[in-house]
Amino acid sequence: EPEVxxxxxxxxxxxxxxxxxxxxxISNHLYFYWYRQILGQKVEFLVSFYNNEISEKSEIFDDQxxxxxxxxxxxxxxxxxxxxxDSAMYFCASSERGQxxxxxxxxxxTRLTVT
Amino acid sequence: DAKTTxxxxxxxxxxRAANLPCNHSTISGNEYVYWYRQIHSQGPQxxxxxxxxxxxxxxxxxxxxxxxxxxxxILPHATLRDTAVYYCIVRVNTxxxxxxxxxxxxxxxx
Numbered sequence: 001e002p003e004v005x006x007x008x009x010x011x012x013x014x015x016x017x018x019x020x021x022x023x024x025x026i027s028n029h030l031y032f033y034w035y036r037q038i039l040g041q042k043v044e045f046l047v048s049f050y051n052n053e054i055s056e057k058s059e060i061f062d063d064q065x066x067x068x069x070x071x072x073x074x075x076x077x078x079x080x081x082x083x084x085x086d087s088a089m090y091f092c093a094s095s096e097r098g099q100x101x102x103x104x105x106x107x108x109x110t111r112l113t114v115t
Numbered sequence: 116d117a118k119t120t121x122x123x124x125x126x127x128x129x130x131r132a133a134n135l136p137c138n139h140s141t142i143s144g145n146e147y148v149y150w151y152r153q154i155h156s157q158g159p160q161x162x163x164x165x166x167x168x169x170x171x172x173x174x175x176x177x178x179x180x181x182x183x184x185x186x187x188x189i190l191p192h193a194t195l196r197d198t199a200v201y202y203c204i205v206r207v208n209t210x211x212x213x214x215x216x217x218x219x220x221x222x223x224x225x
Contacts, residue, residue, distance in 0.1 A: 100207055
């Protein structure tokens with residue numbers, strides 16, 4: 001069964017450094033998402049992306065964050081200058097359509113640790 | 116999106132059916148009911164979804180009441196690997212976001 005893959009599984013970085021988290025969505029999916037989960041807390045929506053542009057974003061997704069689909073297969077999340085509070089699991093997801101009947105399929109996440 | 120209410124935790128004996136309830140009394144006509152689960156810190160895993168009718172797939176069954184104000188996820192023969200946090204989510208037809216609550220922590224007991 002096709003799946004969403006994320007790399008790396010664990011990333012450690014120093015405060016102030018830039019990080020890029022990578023995702024390969026399911027190949028025929030058109031909508032892409034990033035969520036995050038701080039340890040012990042809820043899964044939170046960050047951003048959705050369709051047709052090479054952001055379609056929705058949350059308050060968490062400030063100017064430090066950006067997303068890109070650099071080629072036909074990858075979808076990336078960049079954090080420009082990491083803060084301690086960015087430490088979390090980051091989940092990429094994709095869906096075939098954007099409508100409510102189309103489920104999101106999640107990857108297994110990248111654990112980001114900012115020291 | 117409509118808010119959902121789930122019990123914080125439940126136990127189920129291995130081999131028995133696990134019935135996980137969800138209340139979504141403010142659901143509107145174009146909102147789908149979704150169920151996901153999360154095992155440890157893995158990514159949320161899609162289980163099933165529905166709009167009005169009951170649904171069944173290889174993982175589970177979803178029973179939605181006629182007034183759509185509540186639903187039940189049924190795992191017919193729970194195994195130890197079904198121990199996870201189960202999230203009930205309602206999603207508007209035109210929305211891109213899923214709002215995850217705190218879910219129900221299901222423990223399957225040997």
